[in-house]
Amino acid sequence: MTRALLFALGAAALVPTSAATLQAREAAAAASPSASLRAEIAKRAGSDLREFYAARDNRPLWIAANGVSPAAARLLDLLETAPRDRIKPGKVKASALARAFEAARGGTPEDLAKAEVAASKSYVAYVKALRSGKRAPMIYESEALSPAVPTARSALQTAERAPSLEGHLRTMAWMHPLYAPLRKALDDATLDEAQRRQIALNLDRLRAIPANPASRYVLVDTASARLWMYENGRPAGTMRVVVGKPEEAMQTPTMAGYIRYAVVNPYWNVPPDLVRSRVAWNVNTKGTTYLGNGGYQVLSDWSDQARPIDPARIDWRAVEAGGDTAPRVRQLPGGSNFMGTVKFMFPNDQGIYLHDTPDKDLLRKDVRQLSSGCVRLEDAQRLGRWLMNRPLPRRPRGDPEQRLALPELVPVYITYLTAMPEGGRIVFRDDVYARDRLGDARLALGGRSRADRP
Known part of the structure; x- marks a missing residue:
């Protein structure tokens, strides 16, 4: 879909508007959907979306009385630029959604419902792809610390509860707060x-x-x-x-x-490489008094029961040369x-x-x-x-x-x-x-x- 068509479908999505105004606009658009539109949404929502729509009496989230909402237009913009997120637009059905939005301009309940369900499916696919897709490596202590992939229902419920659906899309609120401005x-x-x-x-x-x-x-x-x-x-x-x-x-x-x-x-438990490169060099240069002056102890081992030992017993030249195991050294x-x-x-x-x-x-x-x-x-x-x-x-x-x-x-x-x-x-x-x-x-x-x- 071209930028011109995006403007035709939802130009307000691309113009700065207060959160209160957007919230009121979105609420008004979905407040009184026709019974036939709700019936069409109920018929077309698959098993993954049925519970979400049933809980809101099959009211639309993305479709306004006169067609596509500003939030839906912004969603389409995100989907069509999905390569920025290492996601192929085909994976989130961007072209199919653009066609559904174009058909919805006619305003029939059937076309509006098709566009509504297609928008929810594409939104869920996009959120899931972002949360599970290509990312830089990170060492996680627990998988609980990594990005979780939401269910379709939870992803849509989070969007539904946002103060402004358009704002939710604009800030990409399902991502880290730094993500959307960097992508923009x-x-x-x-x-x-x-x-x-x-x-x-x-x-x-x-x-x-x-x-x-x-x-x-x-x-x-x-x-x-x-x-x-x-x-x-x-x-x-x-x-x-x-x-x-x-x-x-x-x-x-x-x-x-x-x-x-x-x-x-x-x-401070001194790492073995620093014992070799820093501590051993100083001992060999200044003598074992370096250890006492710096508040260092040499310990027998790495256990909790380790005891201090006489540093004179250590071959510090061998330690510095890397030919001897570095002793445990800690600073008081x-x-x-x-x-x-x-x-x-x-x-x-x-x-x-x-x-x-x-x-x-x-x-x-x-x-x-x-x-x-x-x-x-x-x-x-x-x-x-x-x-x-x-x-x-x-x-x-x-x-x-x-x-x-x-x-x-x-x-x-x-x-x-x-x-x-x-x-x-x-x-x-x-x-x-x-x-x-x-x-x-x-x-x-x-x-x-x-x-x-x-």
Whole structure:
């Protein structure tokens, strides 16, 4: 269907209108459908749609008294541009729906009912294809964190309950809030092919995140090195973070988990590769006093019953050379501990979490891909208050590793967005992890569950 026909069928869908006006218009259009139209809808709704329409007395959702509603015209526009979502228009029957909408202009109950049922079927097919289709890889702690594919009835009920059906389509409310404005940017004819490809890759990444994972969740973007706290579908706060370095082994992976508890007064368990490259080098250069001055302990093993051992018993030159197994080294709480005063745990095999940091200077830099993989927080206390619904101890005292359970699990999603809607425009960022160029499948950091990536 051409753009001209879309305007003829529902020009109001393409003109900015207040939500209240749209709601009133849509309600008026469906308020008094004829008995014959409702009978035709009841006859044509298949098993997948019958319960939905029966619950609304077979009133139309998409069809107005004089033909196609503005929301239906916007739906058709989405379907005909479905290649932006890696979906073929044929899969959502865009051409068949366009023909049904054209026939509905005659206004017979039979043609209107055909268009109504076709619109619902295409809408459901589109929502399902988006939620189950091609998306960038993400490590999920649980499948419950991945986008769920709705039933036909639930998809339509969500659309039905929206304050404005046209607004529901315009914002693509079944997707993450960043998705629709980024997709809309592809309307800009001034974009070059590289920018279009960059947007397409970032749409793939956003498809890996549910529309609204929970009433509250955390989103971390490693490309901008920034964190957002989302509440009821909207950002409730943001802060700078430091994330993993560009080297493949140090990158912060794309992943999702549940933040379950905070650890106050934490140890830092030094990863074996950093024991070799950092700790061993310093011991060999400065002697074992380096360990005491930095608050480090060498432990017998990785068990909960591990005991401190004399660092002089370790062949540190062999450790630095990689010819000997790196011993377990941890840094005591307080002072210069790399974990700061608190860390927020979402258990995972990658050894990644969110934590405080004593090195605030790094957070003032514009480029903040500077950590060994974990996410260092600009304001751990503020995040803690938001997660716990109460303040955390500012200067923790007492036993190390004090564990504080969250009142409820809070999902955290770590993604990589090199093109993002921001202040009414699209901001393009450097591909610091080379994932735009080399692909997203190269997720860094294999199993390192016993150590901490600072």
